[in-house]
Structures are given as structure tokens and as C-alpha cells.
Amino acid sequence: MRDDEHDVEYAVSVRDVSKNYGDVEALKDLSLDFPRGQLTSILGPSGCGKTTLLKIIAGLLSPTSGEVEVNGKTVTGPGPDRAFVFQDFALLPWASVIRNVAFGLELRGVAKSERESIAQKYIKNVGLSGFENSFPHELSGGMRQRVGLARALSVDAQVLLMDEPFSAVDEQTRRKFQEDLLSLVQQESKTFIFVTHSIEEAVFVSDQIAILLPRPSRVSEIIKPTGIRNKGTDNIRRDPEYLDIVDRIWASLRSYVE
Amino acid sequence: MKVLGYRLPGMSSLLLWGLLWEIVGRLDVTFFIPPLSEVFQTLFSIIGTPAFVKAISETAYAFVVGVTSAIVIGVPVGILMGKSRLLDELLLPWVNIFLSAPLTALVPVLMVLFGFGMKSIIIITTLFAVWIIILNSRAGVMQINRSLVEMAHCFGASPMDAFTKIYFWAALPEILGGVRIGVIRGVKGVIIGQLLISIVGFGALFELYSANFLMGHFWAVLIVLFALAFTISEFLAYLERRVGYYASKR
């Protein structure tokens, strides 16, 4: 019954995935497991195939070889068990906030009144009450990403895939987002897969950090900053363990940065 | 599109259409569509004739003079509009009006004012081409990055230096874009002018051919005209790309 235990422990498993673009090997025999209910960051220098890996998990790209399992089922395309948060938000500019948030449900054929009441709840959760009928161009970058987050939450998928979600917002908003994300991970029993290029961000928010090195991409190291997780958001950034991990990751990445 | 792994060149489908034309022509579906091969034979037989040479040189003359004056007038006016707010506010409404106005309607006025000849056709060509050149030059100057302007000030560039070394180059992609569209419009203008004042250039040639139902001749001239227009527009698009490489990175 080892397999059962395994299924409970990991929500997503990536097995020997390779991805080639023509002659270019973007990913080579990459294997990685994502524990259920935790946040795993994928961290690496630009061009290391982080986003490619995330899109393969999402089912938006298919791997050249290897496979991805979500809850024990092989991924063949996008599915209701995963939701995606996009780096550039991917909001419909012609649709109001509430329609954008409810768009995932709309595509699943949920009735209008029902999907709007669900959307309403998540708009409130992400702190955008009162903006239901605003349009994306009337919102700041940070608020737009809150809409993208609410959209992903409202379809109630067990796995949330986030592609550098905070890279297009300013530093202060970003910090607020990171703190909100930590409480979100605690509240929701979801599995988060979080792609980032910021070392500090990864250490701050993650239960597990997978470091990807480029050409061709492979997982070089998995770090679990368990010691700092329960110290409270206000204390993490000055915790010696936090600083040590940040330094250690930088030391292993610096030679790959141009 | 790819066939058997080979990328077909962009315009290659025109060959297919040419083939279709040939077949329709051979089947004798209508008197108005002679086989393409016949059209090309006619083309080679008339290309050196005095009537054709006269038509094309008259057209080229009107076109070159008209478009050159449009550029000579349009670029400086546009740049001045981009630099001076007063001038901009005074002229912009008119530029916008004439940009979208059906200028064809002005041809009768030009005919009574400037006669049924070359002068009117040149003016029509200029009128067709000039507005978009003005508008694009203006837009080019207005979008120049503030920090480029400030950089010029910081390093003590004289107004003349700033203009010739920075503003002109920074606005060049837009200016060239305007010139390209202006030239395409000029081609249309010169033909519309000749159609309405049908004693000059291709206008006269068309009258002659349609009076005698010379379909092969007609199509031959159309092919020459379309091919020339397309070549000119592609050549300018190529030039624009040569300069445009930095347009997106300013």
C-alpha cells in the first residue's frame, strides 16, 4: 500500500519530463514532487524553464517525454483540478471585475446568478469589494492581480499554479501580496505551485523550494525552510535561518547569472 | 503555411490564383476574362509601344512630383506641429478632416481651377498623400521620450544639434511609416485623378481600350499598375523595417 501513502502525500508529481523546442532542450528528465496542502516554489535564473514546467503541469504545453500526475491521474490537458494565475494577469479588458472573476465558472457552464455569488465571495476575500463593476484599466497593477487571484480561487481547484504572479507589481504591493499569500496557504487546503525569480520571495513564502538550473533544466536542490515557517510574518525577514538560506541559494545561483 | 514540412513563401498562393485565372480564361466563361497567358503576351507586345511609354512616363512624372511635394510639405509641417502647441491646435482639426474626407469630391474643383491637365493630377496626388505624412511626423515628434529630450539638454546640445542628432532620428520610424502610407495613397490619387481627367496618362489609355473592348490590353495595364504599386509599397515597408528595429525599443 505504499502507492496509497504516496498519493496522499503528493498532490502533483512530475516524472522524467523533457521538453524540446526543435533542437533546444528546455527541460531534461526532470522529476519533482509537490506535497499536498503546501506551497512549493520553483526558483531559478531566467531561461531555466520554470514557466515551461509550470505550463506543462497546467496542461497548456505537452511534454516531449515523461508525464505529470495530478492526484494520481496523468495530465493530458487543462483540468478542473488546477487553476492558473498569470504573470501579466490575463484579464479580459472588456469585462468588469465580477465577470473576470467569474469567467472560469462561466466557461464551466455555471449559471449566471450562481457564479456571480461565488465570484462576489472571492472578490471580498481578496479585498476588492466595491470594485465589482470596475474595468481592468481602472485598476492598479496590484488590484488587477487580485482579480486574477480571485478568478483562480473561485473555480475551487485543489492545485493553484502561479506564474511569477507578483513580478508586475511594485515592491510594496508585492510584500503585502506575499503576506496575504502566506495566510491564504494556511486557510485554504490547496496545493500551491509558485514560480518566481526572487530568492527572498521564494524563501519568505515557501514550504519547499525547488532550485532549477538551466541548459538543460534540472532540479539541482530542494530546500525546505521549515524552521522559519511558524515564526509569524513579522519576524521571518530578520530570522538568521531566513538570511542563511537566502545567502546559500544566491551562492549556488550566482554563477548562472549573466 | 507548411506543405510536407516546407514553408510556402507568403505570396506563393498568387501563382495558384493565376492558374485559376488561366483555366477560367481558357474555358471561355466570359469575354471579360481572357486567359492569363494571353494577357501576358499582350503585356509584352504593348510594353514598348509609344502609347504605353507615354502613359507610364506621364503617370510617373505626376506621381513623383506630387509625392515629393507632399513629403517636402508634410514632414516639416508635421514636425512643427509636434513642437508648437499653438500651431498644432490650429492645424490639427483640418489635418484630421482632410485625412478622412473623400478627397475625390475635390477633383471637379481642381479641374475648373487648374484645368484638365497635369497640374490638377499632381495636386490631387499631393492632396491624397500629404495629410497622413503630416499626422505621422507630428506623432513621431510627440512620442519622443522625455528623457531623450532632457538628456540632450543636460549634455548641452544646441537646438540645431538636438534637432538633427536626436529629434529627427527618434521620430524617423513614424515619419517613414507616414511616408509609406502617403506614397500608397499617392498611387491611388494619381490613378483616380487620371480616371476623372481622362485625357492624360493611363486615364487616356483606359478610355482607348474600353472604347475598343480590348480586354487583354486592359488587364495587361492593370497588372503592370498593381505590380508597380505593390513593389513600391513593399520596398518602403522594407526600408521602414530597416529603421524600425529600434522603434519598439525606445
Add this chain to the structure above:
Amino acid sequence: MRNRPLFLKLLSAVIVFGAWEIAGRIPVSYAFPTFLESMSALATLTLEGTIFTAYAETLKPLVVGIIISAVLGIGIGLWTGLSAKFDWLFSPIFVVMQAAPLAALIPLLIMVYGIGLTSKVLVVCIMAMPVIVLNTSGAVRNTPDTLKEMGRAFLGTERDLLLKIVIPAASPIIFAGLRLGVSAGFIGAILSELKITPTGVGDIITYSRSIADYPSMYAAIFSIIVLAVLFLNLLERVERHLFKGNIRGYVSD
């Protein structure tokens, strides 16, 4: 000054019309009436009702032609934008049409379809259609990739993607294409009235020129230009209102 833009617009109108008036009074040419003469001729044409019957005639081929071009043009544009095969097959034709002086086809159209309404409608169509097709296909092809990815990630079907993402995302540029098509259609409609048979406004222009009633001729030309500009302005306003916050550049002129 708060009303500066309005004031300057009025000022520039006064300068231009004033220059017209003065040039007419000198006169620069026997065929150059003053601004006021032309405007009073326009008033007469309007009071007599001549101008309304003329426009009813002129707008017929324009409206029919624009409707045909819009339906066909958007259809072909969507088709070529979505399918690489049809793009390869059809786009070159419209690219050449866009660059070519299509007015040269008019004598041919007259030979084939005579001098009736059909020819005039076709003139409007060949002028208006290329820009509508090219704008539509370009807009469809340039749908932002992340929006399409988002649609797929949230389990949209191909049909959902087309109806809820691709077409709405393309609609500002499709609409702009329609506006440019209308602009080209005006050129076609007037050209066909001047070249094919003088009817409607073309008739007023041609007739008053033949009897040397220049004020009426200028009045008719003035009115058609004003009408076209006002209508296109209206379309632009509708466009701006409809696609607020969703404005991207035009694909082509």
C-alpha cells in the same frame, strides 16, 4: 484659458473660411466663388430640398456596398485569421488590393456591369473591403497569447475561445477597420458618381459645373465632405465609447 481648445478651433475655422472669402472676392479665378456665396447656394439647395433627394440617391450604393463589404469582409477576415491555409490562400489578394490603385478597375466594371447601381455598389465594395479584411484577420491573429492560454487553462472549448476571447479582443480593430472601410467607401461612392453616371450629389456637381453655377458646385462638394467627416467622427466617438480601456493601435491604414 479654459476654453482655449474651442477658441482655437473657432479661430482656425475663421482664418480658413476668411481666406476662402477673400480669395473669392479678389477673385483668384472666375471659377472660385466666395465662401458666403457658396454657403448661400448651399442654403438654397437645402431649402429647395434638392440636396436631400440627391443624398438619398448617393447614399444608396454606399450603404449597400458597406453592408456587403462588412459582412463578407469580416467573414473572410475571421476565416483567414483563424486558419493558416486560408491565410496563405486569400491574404495575398487583399494585401495586393490594399496597395493597388483599385480605382483602375472602374472602367472594367462599367464594361461588365453597365452604368447602373450594380457597378456603383461594386466600386464601393472593392474600395472598402481590403481594409476590413486585413484589419479583421490581423486582429484575430494578434489576440494576446496569454488570454487564449487563460481560456484554455480555465477549460474553455474552442468555441468559447472564439466567441468569448478572440472576437471580443479583436473587435476594437475590426471596428476601426469598418470605419476605414466606410471612409474608403465614401471615396468609391463619389468616384462612381463622377466617373460612371452623374446621379445624386455627383449630378449637382456635374450639372452646376456645366452651367457655370460655381457656388452650387462648391456647396455640393462642401456638403459631401462635411457629411463624410461628421459621420466618420461619429463612428470614431462610438468606437471610443464602446471600447474604452480596450484601445490598441490600428493594424493598418
